[in-house]
Amino acid sequence: MKRFGRGGAALVVLLLLWSLGPMLWQLYTSLRTPEALLGDGAGPGGGWTLANYVQVLHGAPPFWRYLLNSTVVGAISTLLTLLLAIPCAYALSRRGGLLRLVVSGGLLAAAVFPYVLLFLALLQVARQFGLANNLLALCLPYAGLSLPLAVLLLQAAFAELPVELEENALLEGFTLMQRLRWILLPLMGPAVVSTGLLVFLFSWNEFPIALTWLSRSELLTLAPAMARIAGSSVFTVPYGAFAAATVLGSLPLLALLLLFQRQIVAGLTQGAIKG
Template identity: 90%
Template sequence: MTPSHPSASQPASASTTGSLGRSALVALLLLWSLGPMLWQLYTSLRTPEALLAGAGGLARGWTLANYGAVLSGDPPFWRYLLNSTVVGALSTLLTLVLAIPCAYALSRRQGVLRLLIGGGLLAAAVFPYVLLFLALLEVARQFGLANNLLALCLPYAGLSLPLALLLLQAAFAELPQELEENAVLEGFSLPQRLRWILLPLMGPSVVSTGLLVFLFSWNEFPIALTWLSRSDLLTLAPAMARIAGSSVFTVPYGAFAAATVLGSVPLLALLLLFQRQIVAGLTQGAIKG
């Protein structure tokens, strides 16, 4: 009697099953990640009555009135977006201008001092800045920094600087020192070496670090809430808090969700625009060879 052999279709079937399992896992993770965003989009398009009706009101109660209410506010919603953009851009620029030369100097230093400085930067980066809230508030009161968008960039840049230094220092350390040595022999000064040789090679790291600083400045809430009291100077986070608390007896879920969606659009566009640089910057130095 001829012994039976496994069917040739069994490996293909197992491969198909594994592929379907991976696809289902990816779909589940994608749904888990996009779930809050999709829920905010759904809520922003529903009337309060439809939200209370739940699944029974899916066929009706769709509206754009929530977006109209947000965009027609006084001051208009675009003003908050503009304020957040200005603060985020200036904070990012100030942080990078300070961090790049300091990170270069730290990457070229060897010995125990470098380890001590790196440990101090790491401790500062993970320190909960909310504990500095009262001190920063007193600084704003003493120096008259309230209701000044430019002044708001100072604490944002200071709080972002430790993490930016750590990221850029690691990127500088990964660059071959032979490139810089050859540039010195060619007569390049330090600013010229940074401008024409080192920074172009570190483009992805600089972009990803700048985006992290920008996101922090864009989403920061407690400092902006206390430093800014004029409605025309509010950034997005405290402005949305006012929308959420605009009524004592009702919570404007639709308006708040519409403001959330509108406030997320610039960030999504920015991340999609620099997607390649972000991925390259986060993985720079991870693979050697």
């Protein structure tokens, strides 16, 4: 803090409060009784409770089931996306000229295209192939929607690696798969991790497709399950229960981000200068 002075330190504190403010408010709300939240006689020193967490964790189905469903869908979607994106990104990075420019432009357009506009088409596909109420079926659109951005990110990382590495390995008799497995991918660990986490976050938080394709309560992922937590209705809004569910649902993501924070930073900056 001495390096930035008092003004810089104050700015850092304000930025932290601005960033963490919503999370801290959700945590505060999850620990307060309905009367305290509505201001009905409970002062700052009273109205604290863990009942909101008990209500969420002991619901039917239990909250851990939603977390498990989201984890399964996110993990499979991420694995499927990476399996498809890595060879595509490698091939694109080793191509040049007009073809690479056209393909990269198409991928960029697909990555920024609002997928909600494809919602009706995806719904028709789901009905045609009977994909409703199937957790594994969610992985297909999630992987498809995440693939363009994943290819672009990994392509930039591949382009940063010197071609001489592959040429030397080729002289040693390495096949293409061996070069990817033993030389290129170990050097691209941060990029692969950060790309995988972005895909996982999208799959974890996706709402419209999961809400439409899943109707059985025990199959719901976290995002659509939030709308059904604690028996919410048009007459009552369980703010405390919603806040508790939000806090619990954020803990796995927070743990992942803390665990892979170095890889995330390194992966997002990899390829930013060259490539």
